[in-house]
Amino acid sequence: GDSVTQMEGPVTLSEEAFLTINCTYTATGYPSLFWYVQYPGEGLQLLLKATKADDKGSNKGFEATYRKETTSFHLEKGSVQVSDSAVYFCALSDLYRDDKIIFGKGTRLHILP
């Protein structure tokens, strides 16, 4: 079945460092891909999305490009801030399967001042 694999955390970086959180997926159809962020004590929020191959989603300085050839959707940010400390979830949803969102296990990011 469809699945999402993302790098294990926690990831600890210094402020202003470059961030990459890897995400790869397995899907038999044509999934949309998402990154969600969960700040401490809160629910999930959609961070960015891409609905077809080569699309780039971006928001709040974060970017991810839908790479069909490598089945990846890696999250990047050029200069992280302490306020980016959160848990990040990669997810997919496949219109031609059952439409449900499948989440990865989450990657905890901790930014040091």
Add this chain to the structure above:
Amino acid sequence: NAGVTQTPKFQVLKTGQSMTLQCAQDMNHNSMYWYRQDPGMGLRLIYYSASEGTTDKGEVPNGYNVSRLNKREFSLRLESAAPSQTSVYFCASSEAFATVSRGETRQYFGPGTRLTVT
């Protein structure tokens, strides 16, 4: 707009006790969802309601029941709580079910209910 609200925020149950988690949304969304979040497991879908009057099982429905009371409210019931149901429970809603897949609409999540079963 309050968005998606959940009650209670925290709950401790003894094994065998029952309880209902409440969820409401004020965005006139058609679809609502219940997830559980466990360390190292990500989010897993328990049940969902694609539209008012319908409910369907998700990935991990055993031990739970749901009721779509009306368009606004979607409750999750644990009839006989077990320690394996210790988790954080999130309710979510979206404008429509299928359009989430196309990325046309998004799911909005509530703040979560932290449940401990001893």
